[in-house]
Amino acid sequence: MKIYADNAATTKMSRHAIDAMIPYMEEIYGNPSSLYEIGQEAKEALESARERVARVLNCEPREIYFTSGGSEADNQAIISAARLGARKGKKHIISTAFEHHAVLHTLNKLKEEGFEIELLDVHSTGLIDPKQVEDAIREDTALVTIMYANNEIGTVEPIREIGKICRDKGVIFHTDAVQAMGHVSVDVARDNIDMLSLSAHKFHGPKGVGVLFAKKNIMLTNIIEGGAQERGKRAGTENVPGIMGMVAALEDATKDIDGYAKKLIPLRDKLIEGLDKIPYSELNGDREHRLPGTVNFCFEGIEGESLLLLLDDKGISASSGSACTSGSLDPSHVLLAIGRPHEVAHGSLRLSLSEDITEEEIDYLITSVNEVVTYLRNMSPFWRDLVNGVRPHVFKE
Amino acid sequence: MKIYADNAATTKMSRHAIDAMIPYMEEIYGNPSSLYEIGQEAKEALESARERVARVLNCEPREIYFTSGGSEADNQAIISAARLGARKGKKHIISTAFEHHAVLHTLNKLKEEGFEIELLDVHSTGLIDPKQVEDAIREDTALVTIMYANNEIGTVEPIREIGKICRDKGVIFHTDAVQAMGHVSVDVARDNIDMLSLSAHKFHGPKGVGVLFAKKNIMLTNIIEGGAQERGKRAGTENVPGIMGMVAALEDATKDIDGYAKKLIPLRDKLIEGLDKIPYSELNGDREHRLPGTVNFCFEGIEGESLLLLLDDKGISASSGSACTSGSLDPSHVLLAIGRPHEVAHGSLRLSLSEDITEEEIDYLITSVNEVVTYLRNMSPFWRDLVNGVRPHVFKE
Amino acid sequence: MALYSDKVMDHFRNPRNVGVLEDANGIGEVGNPVCGDIMKMYLKINDDEIIEDVKFETFGCGSAIASSSMATELIKGKSVEEALSLTNKAVAEALDGLPAHKMHCSVLAEEAIKSAIDDYNKRKNGEK
Amino acid sequence: MALYSDKVMDHFRNPRNVGVLEDANGIGEVGNPVCGDIMKMYLKINDDEIIEDVKFETFGCGSAIASSSMATELIKGKSVEEALSLTNKAVAEALDGLPAHKMHCSVLAEEAIKSAIDDYNKRKNGEK
Ligand SMILES: Cc1ncc(COP(=O)(O)O)c(C=O)c1O
């Protein structure tokens, strides 16, 4: 059996998205800035794509800027809000401890420039309480940036309520919706969002293309200077094929969010229940407020990379917050942020499902993880110490 | 007849480049940062692409960074050199007056930060004399950035000699080779280049992907912060399909540069001779030191946009430096930089050929331009004033 | 959503009333080559102050040529008073709209007519 | 160019000498769970100072498990002296190389062996 269960890392492009790109690669290749026919055709496509994205997000077309992905959108949103704030002497930014690195590293850069960065606690649930935001906002707050859904543990934040608080207090609110889009309903008007980031390859669109939504009253700062593309706010010849593929995927991914949830949530819950039966394991992040397809567990006594490699041998593609897989020395900052100790965080597993997963595959996932965890524990001196009581367990059985 | 003569704006993707992308869109869609098979396959592809680009440029694979295009590469190169310079108190940057806006606008930003930007005169030929660079370099020069070939008039600069001077004086040398790659031979070792920018869609590759070459001793500054992709210097999930398409196109475009020149130069020269016969017209930029496929003329008494629209009606896609087509109030900064007065710059036409142009098509281009120029002059009060001697001509007949 | 409306392209491709009017009694020229557009209007106004004939010459972009052409159509056969009340908006509307950054072309057309009528008035009053 | 060589994957998938040696006379453990790897080596050394048997237990990534497995193979049947001269580089080379950021796994294997022999020496000298 082959199961791709790493849809939070990237997704398989849909046939529809690929087909939407091809004509712009083969025939309508003109530069949208050109006057002649195939340039103007490309320009029309580009502007209709902008309208279609705006319709999905519920905003105006001119509030949509196409970028090279989620990271660029995050960087530009945060830098822009910081520059706007600094002009009014506002240098306080509120975020959370478990944002994506595209957000956290940009905030670090601003910190070096003299901004004060306040990272809210996300609790053991991986959830922010809107009250925390309310309490943290000050006169000199330039920006609140809080992700819509977390990429590792899949928790979904109370964005609408946070947005309301920011709107009432007149503070710019940005949300990284890279993991949320296509999985839960996102509406920038309803949710009081001022800026929002998307990345196409997370919802069956192409890699290397994304969206920054910014309300029309927000003056963006360029990250990339040059030509006057994207209303002068993002230079570079437009990636028209990529944008067309993204829009096709975006419409497909959002056209039946309720049906998607209805189908996927029972399967996800079955997976959670199955993995929960493995002794000394625990779900990461709140049980309820989570993406329909994302499940993240910690297993005591094993290390994530070996787990992934053995699952790969069984045809299962998954990911882990283990330091070995992150390329850094520490395990996932997300798992540490929800209070997992290092030794447990190393033994984490994220399974992120796609809509076409079957019940049979869920069973296979549960059985396989169980087998591999047992196998690895049997050769783990750490596990031996745990069961022998030499070291204390972190989780209940 | 249909002739796409705007290859300097963007090119038609080659079948080979499209075919090189498809497997990475359809099947090998894994995230290169993942451990499992389709992630590792994507990673292998990515690293072999890096090796292939390095082979073409004659550098090491680790000196290749993939970006979202030429603009991003230009921005990052210049910002990086500026930051390195500033740390040593060097805040003088040398460039030219006719660089692409991705360079000029980035330099403007640095100017606001306190850098001193010296733009060298490009003369009526559109050529820099290496001696100018030698004379301009100072103790506190952080960077010399001079384009390999100009995108509007097609002149090719003496990059090798300029590189030599910079190398001897220990100054970082960046060149925007977006227009040169695939048209003239580029070799970063031979040419003494420290940093170089490319954009795939200019050589029959995909839009939205490019390359920054930076010598291994040059520490890059991130433009986009986040994940540890591209040795930590360019965050964002890698656009593997785009990169694979780019590499295929790059290899094709560079495998027979001599044959390309041999085929195209006579046709280009025929076009120049044909257009030169139109009275009161003049070639922009040096006759000899130019790209094999780029021709740019000014015609007195007419305006570029109308020229383009009527050529489009005749099936010819071309571009102009007219203010009306640039979206700004002034005509092309490039034409102004080579000393064309505004009224003449408005009447410019760039024809940039692809390799598959035929002699018959060249004839059609000459005849069509002749017809349209004559037609427009006949309704131009400005032209009437010129021929009646009310206003002075700029060019000889 | 193409650059120009079909109307604009029609008037650009097939401009009406192009050329010089040898017996014009009102000639106006506006714009300047440095900015990339010049419009010249030739009017033949009869004793009843009716614009009997009109021609134009234009150096400029597609919308400049189309605006000139449309403007001549709109004033041909009209009284001087009516011609004076022609606004640039009316020209743009008659063309089914112009892109925002091209509206100045319709302004030029309005100004060219005013300038030609001004010239006519000056000649009539013997100022010329 | 995959993450690991075939050798590493073989030793990871089919680790040699996994488990506990009940009659070990030298046991070493290195690493720590906070860093994500622990290696435990069990040696049975006979009177001629030959390593008659060896087993390991490892908590860690693929290359940690493969390094342990390879290290046990390399020292099994060897003298204590030979085992002491085993370097981490030799372990990595025997595995057809390790990625740069995984070299520390081979270091761990070297250290685990040294630690187990140290334990054996201490027991022999009655220190334990
Ligand atoms: C000389 C030059 N530099 C940079 C660029 C920017 O490339 P891109 O639009 O792909 O970002 C271009 C093309 O637009 C160019 O011609």
Ligand SMILES: Cc1ncc(COP(=O)(O)O)c(C=O)c1O
């Ligand atoms: C929450 C979140 N934000 C931002 C990103 C960055 O997106 P990209 O890698 O497409 O730039 C990702 C994915 O990597 C993500 O999961």
